[in-house]
Amino acid sequence: MNKIIRTRFAPSPTGFLHVGGVRTALFAWLIAKQNNGQFILRIEDTDKVREVAGSEQHIIDSLHFIGIKWDEGPDIGGQYGPYRQSDKLTIYKEWAQKLVDKGRAYPDPYTQEELNRLREQAKIEKRPFLFREHRPETFAKWDGSSTLRFKSDPKPYVWYDAVMGELSNGEEVIDDFIIMKNDGYPTYNFAHIIDDHLMEITHVLRSQEFISSTPKFLNLYEALEFERPILGTLPFVMGPDGKKKLSKRDGAKDILDYKKEGYSSEALLNFLATLGWNDGTTQEIFSEKELIEKFSIERVSRSGAKFDEQRLLWLNGHYIREMNIDTLYANAKDYFPKEASAYDDAYKKNVLTIIQERLKFYSELPSLTNFFFAEPEPDLTLIQNNKQLSKVEPETLVSLLEVALKGLDGISFETEKLSETLNGLLEKTRQKPAILFSLIRIVTTWAPSSPGLVESLAVLGKETTLSRMKNALNLLSKN
RNA sequence: GGUCCCAUCGUCUAACGGUUAGGACACCAGGUUUUCAUCCUGGCAAUAGGAGUUCGAUUCUCCUUGGGAUCACCA
Numbered sequence: 001m002n003k004i005i006r007t008r009f010a011p012s013p014t015g016f017l018h019v020g021g022v023r024t025a026l027f028a029w030l031i032a033k034q035n036n037g038q039f040i041l042r043i044e045d046t047d048k049v050r051e052v053a054g055s056e057q058h059i060i061d062s063l064h065f066i067g068i069k070w071d072e073g074p075d076i077g078g079q080y081g082p083y084r085q086s087d088k089l090t091i092y093k094e095w096a097q098k099l100v101d102k103g104r105a106y107p108d109p110y111t112q113e114e115l116n117r118l119r120e121q122a123k124i125e126k127r128p129f130l131f132r133e134h135r136p137e138t139f140a141k142w143d144g145s146s147t148l149r150f151k152s153d154p155k156p157y158v159w160y161d162a163v164m165g166e167l168s169n170g171e172e173v174i175d176d177f178i179i180m181k182n183d184g185y186p187t188y189n190f191a192h193i194i195d196d197h198l199m200e201i202t203h204v205l206r207s208q209e210f211i212s213s214t215p216k217f218l219n220l221y222e223a224l225e226f227e228r229p230i231l232g233t234l235p236f237v238m239g240p241d242g243k244k245k246l247s248k249r250d251g252a253k254d255i256l257d258y259k260k261e262g263y264s265s266e267a268l269l270n271f272l273a274t275l276g277w278n279d280g281t282t283q284e285i286f287s288e289k290e291l292i293e294k295f296s297i298e299r300v301s302r303s304g305a306k307f308d309e310q311r312l313l314w315l316n317g318h319y320i321r322e323m324n325i326d327t328l329y330a331n332a333k334d335y336f337p338k339e340a341s342a343y344d345d346a347y348k349k350n351v352l353t354i355i356q357e358r359l360k361f362y363s364e365l366p367s368l369t370n371f372f373f374a375e376p377e378p379d380l381t382l383i384q385n386n387k388q389l390s391k392v393e394p395e396t397l398v399s400l401l402e403v404a405l406k407g408l409d410g411i412s413f414e415t416e417k418l419s420e421t422l423n424g425l426l427e428k429t430r431q432k433p434a435i436l437f438s439l440i441r442i443v444t445t446w447a448p449s450s451p452g453l454v455e456s457l458a459v460l461g462k463e464t465t466l467s468r469m470k471n472a473l474n475l476l477s478k479n
Numbered sequence: 480g481g482u483c484c485c486a487u488c489g490u491c492u493a494a495c496g497g498u499u500a501g502g503a504c505a506c507c508a509g510g511u512u513u514u515c516a517u518c519c520u521g522g523c524a525a526u527a528g529g530a531g532u533u534c535g536a537u538u539c540u541c542c543u544u545g546g547g548a549u550c551a552c553c554a
Binding site: 010011012014044046047049050108112123126127128129147164167168169170172173175177178180181182183185187188189192208209210211212213214215233235236238242243244245274275276277278280281282283284301302303304305306308310311312313314315317321355356357358359360368382386388423426432433434435436437438439440441442445447448449450451452453 | 480481482483484485486489490491492493494501502503504505512513514515516517518546547548549550551552553554
């Protein structure tokens with residue numbers, strides 16, 4: 001006989017979504033999923049001034065990227081539509097009229113100027129401004145187009161929050177607030193309550209900044225005679241300073257930027273879910289399925305969590321290492337350096353295979369793999385600055401290269417054969433690997449680091465390897 | 480300023496009122512025949528302060544301190 005669990009994410013189309021917003025959506029989605037409930041996307045576009053064109057699509061793309069899907073929304077419709085607040089202005093007006101009829105709402109009789117003056121005065125007298133102290137004796141008739149205020153019924157509240165526990169506030173925070181603006185749009189304070197009710201939302205999750213306006217919502221629920229949903233207040237995701245909430249103003253990144261930089265959705269999902277939540281064990285890695293199973297709103301922490309890029313980087317690297325090569329290739333395909341377009345899939349896949357364990361995010365692929373696709377520019381400082389090689393006479397380097405060149409010339413470039421040959425060269429030259437292998441590695445890649453020598457040479461192939469070694473030989477002989 | 484919320488390693492966090500306060504990231508050291516990375520081992524590192532309740536407080540209560548939110552025709 002239990003009610004169907006319905007949760008929602010209700011962003012305003014005022015720009016992109018950052019990790020804080022996506023985490024709110026994620027938690028709401030997890031609650032719906034684990035209860036076989038429904039998750040709804042609703043667009044709260046009641047502020048025409050702040051609206052940014054294209055935001056709605058951007059929000060949809062962001063959620064899709066993370067893997068959050070909704071059962072009802074502006075793009076797919078549903079039984080409880082419309083899912084865009086600007087499409088249901090007449091509905092808000094009707095409910096506003098009901099409040100007027102009940103004597104619980106009235107047109108604001110003051111001009112903006114008069115209001116400002118009253119606020120000023122309160123400030124001078126060092127007391128909080130309360131509109132209800134200036135509430136008119138008799139209410140004018142509402143013509144539907146002027147500013148409408150809620151007639152509050154001030155009283156103290158104690159309520160239960162699924163995350164924060166018991167919260168309370170005195171009656172002094174309850175005031176007559178605007179529910180309908182003079183442009184015909186409802187305010188957030190009014191619209192979201194009507195919508196949550198009509199859409200039969202059971203759990204309202206939102207971030208901490210709404211905690212102080214909750215009492216007025218409670219007052220409004222009562223006036224409308226709505227059943228109150230379960231409220232859950234999420235702590236902020238903190239910015240780099242660890243003190244203030246993450247905000248676009250302070251450089252919070254668009255979630256889609258993480259996609260561009262080559263973070264996997266699984267890593268991001270895992271990261272976001274464990275930012276302020278854990279299951280009480282020492283488990284760090286959660287699949288989507290596990291998250292749906294194990295998530296619980298009661299275990300969300302009450303204090304803000306700093307967004308730690310280092311941890312995200314580690315997680316992403318972890319997921320990359322766990323991927324099978326075909327999945328990884330599909331994900332990373334578009335991130336290869338542009339010279340790679342001349343090479344076939346098999347070759348690129350080989351490169352990816354030997355680079356996999358040192359890849360942290362896809363967009364660093366070019367810097368890690370350039371020399372597999374383009375002729376590297378010789379950089380002798382790599383030899384000069386090498387701890388071991390810098391101590392070796394240049395003539396010795398030349399002769400080492402000559403011996404190596406001869407040794408590699410006659411063989412086929414399979415890993416096993418290469419490995420055997422290189423070990424043989426070690427004995428023949430009576431050099432330490434740190435000298436001989438470093439030398440070969442550097443002159444064939446001219447990169448500060450690279451994958452294992454044998455693997456790298458095998459992928460580069462015999463022709464390329466030998467030609468690069470010959471070039472190096474010429475270069476070193478000249479000096 | 481009024482009101483409200485929060486407080487464990489640098490960071491994310493765990494701990495029926497009883498633990499040598501645990502794990503992970505980061506960092507440092509050592510190991511795995513070159514570099515970088517991976518992997519393994521080890522190390523560094525925390526209950527903001529003060530009262531109270533209790534045989535016993537990270538845990539419960541109060542105060543202080545610190546941080547944050549909110550007081551819009553923004554959400």
